[in-house]
Amino acid sequence: MRILLLGGTAEARALAARLHPRVEVISSLAGRVPDPALPVGQVRIGGFGGVDGLIGWLRENPVDAVVDATHPYAAGISANAAAAAAGVGLPHLLLARPAWDTGAALTVDSNAEAAAVVAEKAYRRVFLTTGRSGTAAFLGSDAWFLIRAVTPPDRQLLPPNHELLLSRGPYSYDGEAALLREHRIEAMVTKNSGGAMTRAKIDAATDLGIPIVMIDRPGLPAGITTVDTVEDAIAWVQRLV
Incomplete structure (x- = not known):
């Protein structure tokens, strides 16, 4: 076969x-x-x-x-x-x-809706983990973003205030919690990718009381x-x- x-x-x-x-x-x-x-x-x-x-x-x-x-x-x-x-x-x-159990996460349908939530809630320091294709929606944002991706997004599609972190999972709970604390993250924007490789960020943010904006599948x-x-x-x- x-x-x-x-x-x-x-x-x-x-x-x-x-x-x-x-x-x-x-x-x-x-x-x-x-x-x-x-x-x-x-x-x-x-x-x-x-x-x-x-x-x-x-x-x-x-x-x-x-x-x-x-x-x-x-x-x-x-x-x-x-x-x-x-x-x-x-x-x-x-x-x-x-898919992951969304728990207390705020579920939205698109990157654009996620960007609108960030603006409405006035989050200042955001962990953006939607991949390289998800950054364009945040171009007009005044927030600071920690952007994690496997490959770098096009420079013209990056928000003005950001730090780019290139890495590939799997990630550990302790490592994700330390990352969130170190960068004083106020909110996370992510996709509901499911699986174990990147689940730790959800658990760490939840335990630290960091709001999660989750883009639905x-x-x-x-x-x-x-x-x-x-x-x-x-x-x-x-x-x-």
């Missing part, structure tokens, strides 16, 4: 490792992160060119199924994968890690098969076999 695994997440790497070598896995990474953690098996890096490009790739590179284990906020990729798999009649699965494509654990994804592939 041969599957196309749309990856880039810890879950995708774990799934590739568990299936190899009984199943031939071709892992596809978007290529937006330099020096990415690579899964076992075959790897391709780069986009497909939308739905039509992915359909063309699937016709030129026959596989038995498509498994989407991309980041929960990669809504465009997930929509394209669902449409392309349907277009060529392939089984398709979405592996979406469970985008909706999933309608009518697709979805699981939330690597074990369930393995079981789905085994049923195909």
Whole structure:
């Protein structure tokens, strides 16, 4: 059996490792992160060119199924994968890690809404952990931001008052608590990414009484098969076999 695994997440790497070598896995990474953690098996890096490009790739590179284990906020990729798999009649699965319990966090629908909350609440020192694509909404803010990202955002998309921290998880509770104290953070803006790699910031902020503004996940494509654990994804592939 041969599957196309749309990856880039810890879950995708774990799934590739568990299936190899009984199943031939071709892992596809978007290529937006330099020096990415690579899964076992075959790897391709780069986009497909939308739905039509992915359909063309699937016709030129026959596989038995498509498994989407991309980041929960990669809504465009997930929509394209669902449409392309349907277009060529392939089984398709979405592996979406469970969201965090939002607890007392203020949930918003977008970066723009998060920026509006920061302005309304007059937060002065903000820990911004929405990734490199989330900074543009805060360009007009008077607040100071500690911005953590894997790769640096474009300079013209950074708010005027900021410190850039380039790093990659996993993060520890003690380290996150120390970071929040050291920078006298008054509020955190984050996505509901789920998973254990970055959960510590949520726990540390909650225990320190720091308000959390959490950007909700985008909706999933309608009518697709979805699981939330690597074990369930393995079981789905085994049923195909």
